[in-house]
Each structure stands twice: as C-alpha cells, then as structure tokens.
Amino acid sequence: MEELLDGLNESQQQAVVSTEGYIRVIAGAGSGKTRALTNRYAFIVNELGVDPSNMLSVTFTNKAANEMKRRVKKLVDGEQDTGFITTYHGFCVRVLREDIHRLFYPKNFIILDVEDQKILLREIFEDMNLKMNDKTFKRILDKIGMLKGNTHYVQQMILRGAMPDADDSGDLDSQIIQRYLKKQKRVYGLDFDDLLNFTFVLFEQYKEVLEKWQERLYYIQVDEFQDSSLKQFELVKMLAAQHGNLFVVGDPDQTIYEWRGADPKYMVEFDSYFKDAETIFLNRNYRSTPEILSLGNSLIQKNYFRVDKDMITENPSGVKVVHYHGKDENEEAKWVVQQIQEIVSRDGAEWKNIAIMYRANYLSRFIEQELIRENIDYTIFGGFKFFDRKEIKDALAHLRMIAVADDLSFSRIINVPKRQIGKKRMQFLRAKAEEEGLSLYDALKKYVDHERLLRTGAQSFIDAIESLKERQAELSVSELLQEAMQHTGYEAYMREDGDQERLDNLTELLHSIVQYEQSLGEDILLDEYLQMISLYTDDDRDNQKDSVKLMTIHTAKGLEFPYVFVVGMTENVLPNVRALRQRKERALEEERRLAYVAVTRAERELYLTESEGFQNGGQRKYPSRFIFEVNEDLYERIGQIDEALLEEAKEYIRASHHEKPIGIGDSYAKNTRVRHPVFGAGTIQEIDDKKNTYLVFFDQLKAPRPISRNFKKLEKLEE
Ligand SMILES: Nc1ncnc2c1ncn2[C@@H]1O[C@H](COP(=O)(O)OP(=O)(O)OP(=O)(O)O)[C@@H](O)[C@H]1O
Numbered sequence: 001m002e003e004l005l006d007g008l009n010e011s012q013q014q015a016v017v018s019t020e021g022y023i024r025v026i027a028g029a030g031s032g033k034t035r036a037l038t039n040r041y042a043f044i045v046n047e048l049g050v051d052p053s054n055m056l057s058v059t060f061t062n063k064a065a066n067e068m069k070r071r072v073k074k075l076v077d078g079e080q081d082t083g084f085i086t087t088y089h090g091f092c093v094r095v096l097r098e099d100i101h102r103l104f105y106p107k108n109f110i111i112l113d114v115e116d117q118k119i120l121l122r123e124i125f126e127d128m129n130l131k132m133n134d135k136t137f138k139r140i141l142d143k144i145g146m147l148k149g150n151t152h153y154v155q156q157m158i159l160r161g162a163m164p165d166a167d168d169s170g171d172l173d174s175q176i177i178q179r180y181l182k183k184q185k186r187v188y189g190l191d192f193d194d195l196l197n198f199t200f201v202l203f204e205q206y207k208e209v210l211e212k213w214q215e216r217l218y219y220i221q222v223d224e225f226q227d228s229s230l231k232q233f234e235l236v237k238m239l240a241a242q243h244g245n246l247f248v249v250g251d252p253d254q255t256i257y258e259w260r261g262a263d264p265k266y267m268v269e270f271d272s273y274f275k276d277a278e279t280i281f282l283n284r285n286y287r288s289t290p291e292i293l294s295l296g297n298s299l300i301q302k303n304y305f306r307v308d309k310d311m312i313t314e315n316p317s318g319v320k321v322v323h324y325h326g327k328d329e330n331e332e333a334k335w336v337v338q339q340i341q342e343i344v345s346r347d348g349a350e351w352k353n354i355a356i357m358y359r360a361n362y363l364s365r366f367i368e369q370e371l372i373r374e375n376i377d378y379t380i381f382g383g384f385k386f387f388d389r390k391e392i393k394d395a396l397a398h399l400r401m402i403a404v405a406d407d408l409s410f411s412r413i414i415n416v417p418k419r420q421i422g423k424k425r426m427q428f429l430r431a432k433a434e435e436e437g438l439s440l441y442d443a444l445k446k447y448v449d450h451e452r453l454l455r456t457g458a459q460s461f462i463d464a465i466e467s468l469k470e471r472q473a474e475l476s477v478s479e480l481l482q483e484a485m486q487h488t489g490y491e492a493y494m495r496e497d498g499d500q501e502r503l504d505n506l507t508e509l510l511h512s513i514v515q516y517e518q519s520l521g522e523d524i525l526l527d528e529y530l531q532m533i534s535l536y537t538d539d540d541r542d543n544q545k546d547s548v549k550l551m552t553i554h555t556a557k558g559l560e561f562p563y564v565f566v567v568g569m570t571e572n573v574l575p576n577v578r579a580l581r582q583r584k585e586r587a588l589e590e591e592r593r594l595a596y597v598a599v600t601r602a603e604r605e606l607y608l609t610e611s612e613g614f615q616n617g618g619q620r621k622y623p624s625r626f627i628f629e630v631n632e633d634l635y636e637r638i639g640q641i642d643e644a645l646l647e648e649a650k651e652y653i654r655a656s657h658h659e660k661p662i663g664i665g666d667s668y669a670k671n672t673r674v675r676h677p678v679f680g681a682g683t684i685q686e687i688d689d690k691k692n693t694y695l696v697f698f699d700q701l702k703a704p705r706p707i708s709r710n711f712k713k714l715e716k717l718e719e
Pocket residue numbers: 007008009012027028029030031032033034035251254286287557558559560600
C-alpha cells in the first residue's frame with residue numbers, strides 16, 4: 001500500500017484511495033493525473049483484491065492505453081489481464097465481439113478506417129460512373145458522419161441477410177450513401193461511429209447484454225473526461241448504473257475537441273448528474289517552472305466558461321518566457337532554429353527534448369525548410385500517417401487474410417504482386433461471390449480450377465495463406481508477418497520496386513510489433529493485434545528518435561517537453577479565423593484553451609513566436625490577441641513591434657470579434673447566496689471591481705475563492 005501512495009501529494013493520494021461512488025477529479029495541467037489514475041488502478045487490484053476484468057479504464061488514445069498498461073504491469077502482478085484499459089472505441093469492440101451476432105453480424109467483423117471508407121466509396125463511384133475527387137469524398141464522408149450522429153440508421157443495417165437494393169429515388173448523395181451502407185454491410189465493416197452506435201443498439205435491444213456488462217464492471221474510471229461526447233458520457237453512465245462507481249478525471253481548461261462533439265459540461269456539471277458526487281482538485285503542477293505556469297494561468301483566466309482554478313507549483317524558478325516578433329516568416333524560422341541550436345550547445349539538451357507546436361499542419365513548412373537548411377533532424381508527429389501508407393496497409397492486409405480473409409483485404413492484395421487477376425477476373429469473382437453468398441476469398445478457392453482462373457497466381461496465393469493459417473497458433477504476430485511477406489512474394493516485389501523508404505517502413509512495422517510484444521511481456525493474438533491497429537489514429541504514433549519534434553497543438557495534448565516553441569502565433573491562425581466564424585465566442589474560448597494546452601506542455605523554457613507579413617487572403621499579419629492578453633510582466637519581448645502596427649493590431653482585434661460572450665451572468669450584491677456548479681453553495685463575501693471578481697466563501701471549502709463576475713454558471717440561490 002505504501003508503495004502506491006509513496007511520492008504522491010495529499011490530493012493525489014485521496015484520488016488513489018477514493019474508490020466508491022461517483023467521483024470527479026479536476027486536475028490541472030501537469031498535475032500528475034496519469035500517475036494518480038495508474039496507482040488507483042493498482043490500488044483497486046492489489047489492495048481491494050478486485051480482478052482487473054471487473055474494471056474498465058478508459059483512455060483518450062490507444063497510445064495512452066498502452067502507456068498505462070505498461071505502468072500498471074509494473075505495479076500489479078504481471079500475469080493480470082489489462083485488456084480493459086482501453087479507449088471508448090476499443091471497449092465497444094470488446095462488447096461487439098461477444099454479442100454482435102445478435103444483430104446478425106459475425107464476430108470477426110472488420111473495423112474500417114478512413115482509408116477503407118474511401119476504397120468503398122471509390123468502388124461505388126466507379127459502379128455509378130461518377131467522377132471522383134477529394135472534395136466529393138469529403139462531402140460524402142461528412143454526410144455519412146452526420147447520418148451516424150444518431151443510431152436510427154443502424155436498424156436498416158442489422159436486418160437479417162443482405163440489405164435491400166439501393167433505392168435510387170433520392171438525390172445523388174443519398175444514393176451514394178445508401179450504396180455505401182450496403183457495401184459496408186457486405187464486408188461486415190464497422191467504422192468508428194458504428195462501433196459506438198451498434199453498442200448502443202445492442203444494449204437497447206438486448207437488456208441482458210447491458211446487464212452482463214453492468215454486472216461485470218464494478219469500477220469504471222475515465223481519463224481526459226473533459227473531451228467526452230454526449231454518447232460517450234451516456235455509455236459510461238449506463239455502464240456504471242449498477243454498481244455506482246464512476247471515477248472521472250479531466251481538466252475543463254483543456255477541452256479542445258468541442259468542434260467534434262466533446263462537451264466539458266459533463267465534467268463541469270458532474271454533480272448535477274450524480275447527486276452525491278465528490279470532487280477532488282489536483283492543482284499542484286509538477287511539470288513547469290513558475291514562470292511558465294503563471295503565463296498559462298494568466299492566459300486561461302480570460303475564459304468565461306470555466307471553473308476558476310489557479311495552478312500552483314513548487315518547482316524552482318527558471319527563465320522568463322519569450323515572445324519573439326520577427327519581420328517576416330523567414331526571420332521567425334531562422335530565429336527559432338538558432339535558439340534550438342543554442343539550447344543544445346548551452347544546456348547539452350537532446351534534440352528530442354525540443355518541440356515545435358503550431359495551430360495547423362501547413363505551418364510546419366516554413367520551419368521545416370530552415371531545419372533542413374541547418375541539417376537538423378526532425379520528426380513530424382501525427383501529420384505523418386504511417387498506418388495510411390500503401391505498403392503498411394498492404395502488409396496488414398496480409399495479416400488480415402490470415403485472420404479473417406475479408407473482401408477488402410483480399411481486393412487490396414490479390415493482385416499485388418501481379419497474379420494476373422485484373423479487373424475482368426475480379427468481376428467474375430465478385431459475381432460468383434454475390435450469387436453464392438461467399439466471400440471473395442472463398443469464391444477464389446472454390447473456382448481456382450475454373451478456366452477463367454487458369455494461368456493465374458491464384459493457387460500459390462491460396463497455398464501461402466492456407467499454410468500460414470495452419471501455423472497461426474505456433475507463430476507470434478511478428479513471425480507471421482515476416483513469413484507472409486516472404487511466402488506471398490510481397491517482399492520480393494517490394495525489393496524489385498526498389499523504393500528504399502517503403503522497405504524501411506516495412507522494417508519499421510515489424511520492429512514496432514516486436515517492440516509491442518516485448519513491452520507487453522505476453523503473447524498477443526493476431527486478432528487482438530489487428531484490432532488494436534485498426535483503432536489507431538494519428539495521435540498514436542510514438543517516436544523515440546533523437547530529433548526535434550514538430551506537431552500540431554491537438555497532437556501535443558497530454559505530452560510534455562523541456563523546451564517548447566509555439567510558432568505562428570498570429571491573429572486569425574491562433575485563434576483560428578474559420579473556427580471563430582463558425583462558432584463565435586465558444587470557438588474563441590476553445591482557441592484560448594488550445595493556446596493554454598500548448599503553453600502548459602513546457603517544462604523549462606517556452607518561446608512564443610510570430611512574424612509580420614501577409615496572410616493568404618492578403619490580410620496583414622498581426623500578433624495573436626493571446627499574446628496581448630497575458631500580463632506583460634510575465635514575458636520578455638525580443639524583436640521590435642512598431643507603434644503603428646501595434647495600434648493597428650489592437651484595433652483589428654477589438655473590431656473583429658465579440659469581446660465578451662453574450663448573455664453574461666447578472667451582477668450580484670455582497671452577501672448574496674450563490675450556487676456554483678463545482679463548489680456548491682456559498683456566500684459572496686466581497687466584490688473586486690478592478691479584477692471583476694466576487695470573493696465567494698463556499699460552504700464546503702476552507703478558504704474563499706475569487707470567481708469571475710462574468711462566470712455564467714454562478715447562480716443566485718433562493719433560500
Ligand atoms: N507526486 C509527484 N511528484 C513528483 N512528480 C510528479 C508527481 N506527480 C506527477 N509528477 C510528474 O509531473 C509530470 C506531469 O504529470 P502527468 O503527465 O501525469 O500530468 P497530467 O496531469 O496528465 O498533465 P496534462 O493534463 O497537462 O497532460 C510528469 O512528469 C510526472 O512524472
């Protein structure tokens with residue numbers, strides 16, 4: 001027990017031992033929530049004697065899940081199954097693998113990523129003789145996403161047997177979408193939205209399945225809860241209903257996915273959903289110097305819709321934060337790269353200790369050019385879609401052929417390398433498969449001696465796959481992949497192709513599997529591996545190489561680096577002008593939270609940079625309002641901003657957007673009784689006009705808290 005509490009502060013310890021009931025932990029940036037969550041998991045297993053299969057631990061990414069598994073394994077008996085440390089989607093896959101047959105889907109359904117979705121759409125476009133381009137794809141994918149915003153469509157997909165022929169009566173887009181659903185059903189593929197929706201439908205229609213999971217999961221904990229969507233919240237709420245143990249951790253100030261449905265409200269109003277909910281605050285930051293933290297605090301205070309909480313730190317003082325202003329993009333890039341070189345030679349820092357962050361992918365370009373010029377090795381996180389690369393998808397399709405032999409994987413590799421099975425022969429196979437209700441692979445096996453398939457590589461392909469299928473149990477996943485690449489001739493084909501980068505990528509894939517096998521310390525099953533990979537998203541790339549790391553702020557979530565550069569801090573970029581146009585003041589707050597996330601990634605030194613010039617639309621570039629919002633004493637400025645430009649910038653900012661959200665809360669008099677969504681009831685003790693705050697003495701807290709007068713959720717209590 002001591003071991004699990006050792007080195008934790010009082011609030012962290014409280015979080016670890018709070019196992020029963022509904023509990024929310026509001027944990028600020030760098031406050032050690034990962035450590036608290038991991039130790040809590042171990043506490044429940046080791047000290048309460050609960051089996052890990054009775055516990056669900058939801059993380060935001062697969063990478064976070066793997067990291068947590070690794071840490072948990074060190075604390076609990078290594079043999080324990082940690083399969084329920086997973087993402088929302090990963091959990092849904094578990095549920096569906098057990099019971100999806102009730103919805104007339106096979107248990108080995110496949111998971112479709114965006115690339116797979118595009119392949120299906122491409123086929124449809126071909127069938128319908130339509131021209132395709134990226135824009136149409138995106139439009140259709142967006143529409144499909146909208147259709148899948150609720151569960152109504154699921155009913156249509158789960159009807160027993162094949163779906164009826166596409167109805168060609170609607171407009172073109174809806175015809176495409178109908179065909180898409182039908183194709184999806186044919187390959188038994190579920191995309192990310194389906195995973196959640198099918199789970200909901202399953203739970204709704206088969207109460208016993210829901211009850212089974214409710215019964216099984218005694219303890220549920222959720223990380224990054226501020227970024228949960230309504231559906232995700234409902235899912236955990238439903239699951240926790242039986243045993244009533246739901247523990248959520250998050251930081252409302254770091255909600256950065258509102259644009260895709262996340263809502264910090266479930267965190268902020270947690271106690272209105274669950275009456276006896278307890279709240280624990282983690283507000284000691286272990287990551288950053290006081291200089292960096294104060295700047296973060298000063299920035300995020302400008303948000304109206306938030307729970308007021310200042311982070312504190314006992315870390316030793318460091319250097320001041322720097323705002324660099326350059327005369328043009330070139331100068332900005334040069335300055336950043338020069339600083340990086342200085343940091344390395346001055347502090348003996350490693351390249352990988354340095355991160356460059358930006359609001360949008362395209363902003364990496366000007367920095368990249370300079371890094372290349374100076375011969376500095378760098379890696380782009382996220383933007384580089386490793387698992388979307390052709391050779392990687394091909395390699396994984398081979399593994400899928402061994403595991404499920406689904407039509408998508410089959411179509412992908414049957415003629416790579418060339419086996420003389422082109423369009424015509426594929427049409428023949430498709431027709432046979434359709435007529436007889438077979439998969440393409442089964443149709444190939446059945447008709448391999450048919451004259452249409454003579455003089456093709458069909459037989460040797462079948463032999464290779466079948467022999468690997470037989471040996472599946474005795475080989476590890478990495479061995480299977482290696483053998484598949486050899487026996488099917490894929491590796492030889494790659495070698496002939498001569499693209500070294502592709503070969504390197506294949507080696508890297510193999511390497512990553514070996515590493516994964518080793519880090520888990522247990523054998524993984526092929527099915528499990530494939531499932532994990534198909535749930536991977538861009539956020540999950542891990543990279544230990546000693547190189548400077550470049551990434552968008554979204555990708556930086558949850559990470560930390562000794563030295564951080566936030567580049568392109570220009571008005572209209574951060575805050576992003578399009579987001580502002582679409583969602584007005586809500587977006588401005590989200591943009592500010594993004595800036596806050598970026599700033600709070602830094603441990604020792606933080607640099608905010610921007611430069612003059614013109615934006616794409618011809619608009620003059622101004623420094624971001626977020627720089628002006630921060631108290632000036634908190635940073636040092638390098639580079640001269642002309643008076644005129646400064647005035648122009650401030651005028652532009654004043655004029656362009658609402659200064660304050662509409663409908664700000666009323667003004668209350670001294671001694672008014674109020675209710676706060678997190679702190680509960682309290683009395684206004686004083687009003688500070690200068691800071692525009694109320695000093696409120698909350699009944700359940702020992703010291704008063706300053707609450708912004710603009711905070712909308714401070715309600716008057718009628719007593
Ligand atoms: N009790 C502690 N004593 C010393 N260091 C700690 C303690 N708790 C956490 N840390 C360290 O503080 C840093 C931040 O912790 P962690 O990454 O868990 O923060 P977080 O709350 O997830 O942050 P964020 O939400 O900003 O991503 C880590 O380097 C961690 O090792």
